Amino acid sequence: ETGVTQTPRHLVMGMTNKKSLKCEQHLGHNAMYWYKQSAKKPLELMFVYNFKEQTENNSVPSRFSPECPNSSHLFLHLHTLQPEDSALYLCASSPRLAGGPNEQFFGPGTRLTVL
Amino acid sequence: DQQVKQNSPSLSVQEGRISILNCDYTNSMFDYFLWYKKYPAEGPTFLISISSIKDKNEDGRFTVFLNKSAKHLSLHIVPSQPGDSAVYFCAAKGSNFGNEKLTFGTGTRLTIIP
Numbered sequence: 001e002t003g004v005t006q007t008p009r010h011l012v013m014g015m016t017n018k019k020s021l022k023c024e025q026h027l028g029h030n031a032m033y034w035y036k037q038s039a040k041k042p043l044e045l046m047f048v049y050n051f052k053e054q055t056e057n058n059s060v061p062s063r064f065s066p067e068c069p070n071s072s073h074l075f076l077h078l079h080t081l082q083p084e085d086s087a088l089y090l091c092a093s094s095p096r097l098a099g100g101p102n103e104q105f106f107g108p109g110t111r112l113t114v115l
Numbered sequence: 116d117q118q119v120k121q122n123s124p125s126l127s128v129q130e131g132r133i134s135i136l137n138c139d140y141t142n143s144m145f146d147y148f149l150w151y152k153k154y155p156a157e158g159p160t161f162l163i164s165i166s167s168i169k170d171k172n173e174d175g176r177f178t179v180f181l182n183k184s185a186k187h188l189s190l191h192i193v194p195s196q197p198g199d200s201a202v203y204f205c206a207a208k209g210s211n212f213g214n215e216k217l218t219f220g221t222g223t224r225l226t227i228i229p
Contacts (some may be wrong), residue, residue, distance in 0.1 A: 004158065006158075025228075030123045031215065033128070033215075040206065040221065041221065042119070042204075042218075042219040042220055042221045042222075043159075043204070043217075043218050043219040044116065044219075045217065048215060048216075056215075056216065058216070067200070073132070087191040090158055090159075097215050099148070100147065100210070101149055101164040101166070101208070102147070102208065102215050102217075103161045103164065104217065105160075105161070106118075106151075106158030106159045107158045108156060108157050109158055
């Protein structure tokens with residue numbers, strides 16, 4: 001595997017379910033990100049991790065719970081979601097948080113549908 | 116309040132001609148600007164960036180122009196090729212260490228007509 005991978009690619013869940021999204025990067029990067037893209041809206045940053053430590057939570061509801069066990073893996077645990085949480089969830093990574101343009105590398109995303 | 120705006124949701128250009136994608140921003144604290152390209156069922160891929168101390172950056176067929184006084188940037192693709200058909204996102208960020216938030220526009224869908 002190369003680059004940034006995400007599983008599953010598609011997920012349908014009920015509002016009472018608990019599920020997790022997984023992201024893995026094979027680039028040797030130290031910073032990882034979760035983004036949300038809703039229809040006709042810009043990509044919205046949710047969380048940032050740098051060297052496994054969370055450095056940003058962009059006012060995300062607690063029904064989204066991130067976990068970063070190491071610099072290569074990032075999870076997003078989902079519970080009691082709402083239909084409006086249906087969106088494309090994108091994971092990204094970058095070498096580190098170091099200022100500059102900080103080019104980020106994105107995974108293909110998980111298309112989440114909440115019924 | 117959208118700080119990065121791409122006012123054209125779509126653009127069609129003849130193959131071989133120049134494609135010009137535009138982006139406007141409101142936050143004068145942005146110091147870096149990036150363009151990403153996205154194919155269906157794939158994540159965005161980085162194309163080119165520019166620092167606010169420059170007004171032009173070129174990489175092959177792609178050139179980004181920055182007009183800081185107008186808070187406007189544009190991406191030029193010349194010559195346009197069918198493989199350039201995709202959604203293009205403009206993004207911006209500040210230069211403070213730790214402030215790595217990329218603020219994205221809503222994207223412009225570029226279609227290259229053979």
